[in-house]
Amino acid sequence: MKNILDLAYNIIGLPRLIISIFLLVFLIAAAVVDLSIPMLTGSLLVRVGMNAVLVLALIPAIKAGTGLNLALPLGIMCGLVGAVVAIEYKLSGAASFAVALAIAVPLAIIVGYLYGLVLNRIKGQEMIVGTYVGFSVVSGMCIFWLLAPFKNPEMVWAYGGTGLRNTILLHSSFDKILNDFLGFKIGEIEIPTGLLLFFGLLCFMVWLFGKTRTGNAMHVAGSNPRFALSCGINIDKMRILGTVLSTILACIGILVYSQSYGFLQLYQGPLMMAFPAAAAILIGGASPKKAAISHVIIGTFLFQSLLVVAPPVINVLVEGSFSEVFRGIVSNGVILYALATKWEGGE
Amino acid sequence: MESTSLLKLDKICKSYYGNRVLKDVCLEIKKGEIHGLVGENGAGKSTLMNILFGMPVIQQTGGYEGDVVLEGNQVCFTCPSEAMDYGIGMVHQEFMLIPGFTVAENIKLNRERTKPNVISRLIGKKMETIDVQRNRHDARASLDRLGMSFDEMMPVGGLPVGYMQFIEVAREIDKENTKVVVFDEPTAVLTESEAEQFLDTARKLANDGLGVLFISHRLDEVVSLCDRITVLRDGEVVALLNRGEASIQRIAELMVGRQINRLADRKKTVQVNKPILEIRNLAVEMPGEKVKEFDLDLYEGEILGVGGLAGHGKIGIANGIMGMYPATGSLVKQGKSLPLGDTMLMLQENMAFVSEDRRGVGLLWDESIEHNIIIAAMQSQKKFLKRVTPLLTIEDRKKIHEHTLKMIKDLDIRCVGPQQLVKRLSGGNQQKICIARAITLSPDILFVSEPTRGIDIGAKRIVLDLLLQLNRDLGVTIVMTSSELAELRSVCDRIAIIYEGRLEGVLPPDAPDLDFGLMMAGEFEHKGADQV
Numbered sequence: 109m110k111n112i113l114d115l116a117y118n119i120i121g122l123p124r125l126i127i128s129i130f131l132l133v134f135l136i137a138a139a140v141v142d143l144s145i146p147m148l149t150g151s152l153l154v155r156v157g158m159n160a161v162l163v164l165a166l167i168p169a170i171k172a173g174t175g176l177n178l179a180l181p182l183g184i185m186c187g188l189v190g191a192v193v194a195i196e197y198k199l200s201g202a203a204s205f206a207v208a209l210a211i212a213v214p215l216a217i218i219v220g221y222l223y224g225l226v227l228n229r230i231k232g233q234e235m236i237v238g239t240y241v242g243f244s245v246v247s248g249m250c251i252f253w254l255l256a257p258f259k260n261p262e263m264v265w266a267y268g269g270t271g272l273r274n275t276i277l278l279h280s281s282f283d284k285i286l287n288d289f290l291g292f293k294i295g296e297i298e299i300p301t302g303l304l305l306f307f308g309l310l311c312f313m314v315w316l317f318g319k320t321r322t323g324n325a326m327h328v329a330g331s332n333p334r335f336a337l338s339c340g341i342n343i344d345k346m347r348i349l350g351t352v353l354s355t356i357l358a359c360i361g362i363l364v365y366s367q368s369y370g371f372l373q374l375y376q377g378p379l380m381m382a383f384p385a386a387a388a389i390l391i392g393g394a395s396p397k398k399a400a401i402s403h404v405i406i407g408t409f410l411f412q413s414l415l416v417v418a419p420p421v422i423n424v425l426v427e428g429s430f431s432e433v434f435r436g437i438v439s440n441g442v443i444l445y446a447l448a449t450k451w452e453g454g455e
Numbered sequence: 456m457e458s459t460s461l462l463k464l465d466k467i468c469k470s471y472y473g474n475r476v477l478k479d480v481c482l483e484i485k486k487g488e489i490h491g492l493v494g495e496n497g498a499g500k501s502t503l504m505n506i507l508f509g510m511p512v513i514q515q516t517g518g519y520e521g522d523v524v525l526e527g528n529q530v531c532f533t534c535p536s537e538a539m540d541y542g543i544g545m546v547h548q549e550f551m552l553i554p555g556f557t558v559a560e561n562i563k564l565n566r567e568r569t570k571p572n573v574i575s576r577l578i579g580k581k582m583e584t585i586d587v588q589r590n591r592h593d594a595r596a597s598l599d600r601l602g603m604s605f606d607e608m609m610p611v612g613g614l615p616v617g618y619m620q621f622i623e624v625a626r627e628i629d630k631e632n633t634k635v636v637v638f639d640e641p642t643a644v645l646t647e648s649e650a651e652q653f654l655d656t657a658r659k660l661a662n663d664g665l666g667v668l669f670i671s672h673r674l675d676e677v678v679s680l681c682d683r684i685t686v687l688r689d690g691e692v693v694a695l696l697n698r699g700e701a702s703i704q705r706i707a708e709l710m711v712g713r714q715i716n717r718l719a720d721r722k723k724t725v726q727v728n729k730p731i732l733e734i735r736n737l738a739v740e741m742p743g744e745k746v747k748e749f750d751l752d753l754y755e756g757e758i759l760g761v762g763g764l765a766g767h768g769k770i771g772i773a774n775g776i777m778g779m780y781p782a783t784g785s786l787v788k789q790g791k792s793l794p795l796g797d798t799m800l801m802l803q804e805n806m807a808f809v810s811e812d813r814r815g816v817g818l819l820w821d822e823s824i825e826h827n828i829i830i831a832a833m834q835s836q837k838k839f840l841k842r843v844t845p846l847l848t849i850e851d852r853k854k855i856h857e858h859t860l861k862m863i864k865d866l867d868i869r870c871v872g873p874q875q876l877v878k879r880l881s882g883g884n885q886q887k888i889c890i891a892r893a894i895t896l897s898p899d900i901l902f903v904s905e906p907t908r909g910i911d912i913g914a915k916r917i918v919l920d921l922l923l924q925l926n927r928d929l930g931v932t933i934v935m936t937s938s939e940l941a942e943l944r945s946v947c948d949r950i951a952i953i954y955e956g957r958l959e960g961v962l963p964p965d966a967p968d969l970d971f972g973l974m975m976a977g978e979f980e981h982k983g984a985d986q987v
Contacts, residue, residue, distance in 0.1 A: 321837065
């Protein structure tokens with residue numbers, strides 16, 4: 109019996125166990141304080157779908173051996189630039205989303221490549237450098253948002269007439285473009301079909317890439333560089349590739365996130381976006397050295413359900429915005445746990 | 456005689472996990488004696504020293520049998536500092552000095568002379584001020600005793616390597632109660648004149664009444680310096696020679712000599728006039744295993760052994776050729792010149808490599824057997840792939856599975872299936888996976904480094920048989936690097952001995968023990984001269 113429990117504990121792991129217990133407690137509490145379960149479920153599905161791509165973006169970087177890509181804001185910036193350009197030209201509907209992607213992805217390739225070059229010079233410190241690269245680029249882009257010559261009155265500050273606003277509404281462009289695609293209702297639960305399908309498609313592509321020769325090479329380069337060298341694999345190239353893919357997925361991820369949210373958040377908005385994503389994949393069972401798509405799905409689901417269920421419950425029980433505090437504790441706590449734990453190849 | 460005995464190791468036995476590494480080893484060091492300890496790598500010298508110094512590894516692996524007697528009292532140290540308290544000092548092969556500290560500070564490290572101050576009177580001795588002048592004076596005295604004239608206030612960082620060795624010695628003799636000093640390969644990094652000076656120092660210490668235990672691979676030094684010499688082989692004392700009885704030849708023979716069981720019993724099919732690989736001026740920057748200028752022709756269909764002592768570069772050769780470490784020189788394979796440093800190219804030219812570092816380089820520890828076996832061939836030779844659409848080529852699960860099953864069967868890999876993680880396998884089976892990975896590349900030259908390191912005796916035999924079989928049935932030319940000379944002599948057609956990064960010579964496997972011993976000690980050229 110003890111052995112079975114030990115085994116289960118080893119498979120599930122401490123973070124997932126704690127989060128699951130929390131979730132269970134909150135679900136029971138939610139039932140007790142009489143919250144609408146269908147409503148919670150609906151919003152959970154949306155939140156999983158909108159965040160999952162950003163979490164998926166961490167996979168190529170981990171596989172290539174650069175750890176958790178905490179410089180996700182790099183890709184996010186590319187996505188945001190794509191979006192504002194699409195809006196500037198007053199595109200709407202699917203076309204605006206497609207154009208935003210078409211601009212953002214090439215940009216992400218260039219940015220990812222340059223960042224990959226940086227990472228190859230600081231092997232072993234990718235995560236800490238990534239964090240500050242993320243912070244710096246967010247601050248640097250604030251200048252861009254202010255000075256860039258955008259004219260569309262929907263986006264620029266109402267007074268003055270130059271500089272982009274803090275939040276830009278998407279209702280005229282690609283608001284809910286994926287969520288509503290083939291959307292339907294089961295009882296009171298709204299299913300964001302397009303959103304989930306889109307995420308599924310990206311997962312499939314990442315999985316398929318893992319099966320190619322290059323995908324295999326990237327994985328080997330990440331898990332054992334010396335072994336990779338002995339197989340004739342160019343490790344630096346693979347690390348750059350992983351970084352590029354991660355950046356591309358991040359730029360797609362922010363567009364998916366924004367269309368569901370209904371706004372673009374510029375300036376300080378993306379500053380902290382990498383951390384919940386990192387927390388989610390870690391909760392899912394990944395480590396900075398090993399990750400799979402299942403970790404993305406499980407992790408996003410657990411993490412987001414906690415964020416969906418906990419705030420209403422806590423707000424009923426306690427006065428004030430304790431739920432924000434709670435979110436901070438969970439996401440930062442999990443990242444801290446991951447960084448403070450030794451992840452070795454052996455036992 | 457008994458009264459002058461300083462340190463006595465009596466009937467020391469030690470096994471690691473059932474593997475006996477020391478058997479009834481006796482060693483006695485008298486007052487004022489320089490006692491030499493020689494033996495091949497793995498003969499048990501390090502283990503013996505670990506026991507003497509009470510290294511934790513000994514206790515963790517079940518302790519040892521036998522007695523350590525220091526000045527008539529039986530002692531058993533459980534940690535190195537205890538051994539030091541009893542007056543046994545060690546001069547390490549790697550320098551344990553702090554570069555930013557001065558010579559004097561390094562010598563007096565952790566034994567500083569101090570004087571009380573206000574705070575220390577309140578809090579305790581730990582807070583006392585360091586008495587720089589007295590420390591300096593002590594250090595000076597120790598250095599003078601060694602005949603060293605350099606300034607004791609210089610930082611250690613900028614000093615020549617040779618000086619550092621002397622500082623280590625100064626540190627040991629500065630301890631007031633030091634009775635026995637152990638030198639572990641002290642001259643390995645010294646130049647000739649420095650080594651000379653060092654040996655003088657050792658003599659001086661012995662004259663002062665210390666006991667000196669001198670461990671070295673340089674046999675000429677051992678012979679000229681030591682009063683008595685203990686020769687270890689395979690964990691046993693094979694001889695105790697007095698000054699006068701010992702000669703380089705004698706020691707070399709004793710160190711190496713053992714029963715050779717020839718596994719390879721076959722007709723020579725090697726064509727000596729047909730080199731498959733010509734290595735010229737190979738230099739490899741592999742830390743600890745530097746190759747300096749290596750020339751060799753490798754003949755088609757042979758098994759070439761590469762031997763030599765640790766640190767002399769035998770490991771570096773295969774690593775350099777396969778591009779694992781930066782290398783220069785020229786390489787011609789079957790008339791085609793190949794640039795060094797490009798691993799991919801070497802694999803594509805049908806050369807494969809089984810690394811000595813199984814865990815670090817040889818295997819993907821956390822991956823399946825299947826993945827480990829096919830990945831190199833997939834990457835370098837584009838095997839095991841299938842085209843799904845014109846733009847998309849992915850791994851061919853079916854082929855991978857079939858090939859892995861075949862390998863498991865052919866090589867008799869004991870596992871639960873192709874998906875088992877390699878970290879769950881035994882050492883011998885892991886080695887087979889490494890070989891399977893190399894075979895999958897269908898090489899015509901296979902470099903195998905330390906194929907039997909860390910695997911049990913039964914598995915050793917299987918791995919060696921496997922290599923012979925590859926050579927015989929598939930015609931693979933094999934370059935086998937090993938620290939175990941007996942192993943090389945049991946399977947190889949020719950054995951190249953490396954000394955200080957250069958080829959010392961090539962011997963047939965049935966050459967006399969003496970020749971092997973001399974070559975490994977770099978004394979082969981002087982053989983004729985010494986015999987007179």
